[in-house]
Amino acid sequence: MSELINFMDFSTPKLSNSLKVLRAENDDANQFLKEHHYLHRARHSKKICYAVMISGVRLGYIEYSYPIWSRRKGMIPPLKNGEVIELSRVCLLDVAPKNSESCAISRSLKKLPKDWKAMTGIKPKLVVSYADKAEQGHTGTIYKATGFKVIGVSHRKCGRRSPHHPNPYSTHDGKLLFAISL
DSSP states (O other): OHHHHHHOOOSSSOHHHHEEEEEEOHHHHHHHHHHHSTTOOOOOSSEEEEEEEETTEEEEEEEEEOOSOSOOTTOSSOOOTTTEEEEEEEEEOTTSOTTHHHHHHHHHHHHHHHHHHHHHSOOOOEEEEEEEHHHHOOOOHHHHHTTOEEEEEOOOBOOOOBTTBOOTTSBOTTEEEEEEEO
């Protein structure tokens, strides 16, 4: 399929008309994220996944899940479990047109409150996400383009050992924390 995608031209139709975000099966998203996302893993908590379709072809997934933390100092007002959702993965193939990520995030954020409430019974109030500046050089461009604001920097220790987070004992203080109200 990737050979077929490489020959397709996604730049012809206007992105706003050709990009669609649809609820997806978690297993399908997990498989795609393990293969294409730089961390090569998906979250396994309760989550909602959206397939990103451009001109009828699936070019990626967006994953929202419970945050990896239950309480965060300085979060004003304090929010209950389930009211904060983490945008935990965004992964589109490189053939996706420019601005596809921010357009897809924006569209998924419009669907998320209703879908999250249907799944959990809780109305979400805030979405957070991290940009891995220290390890990956990500500065949050797609989050800023979608209306997220920087609210802090993570200072927790990374407990995973992987090619992308090689030292589990290093302070992992390069992740920028972004948030947007729903």
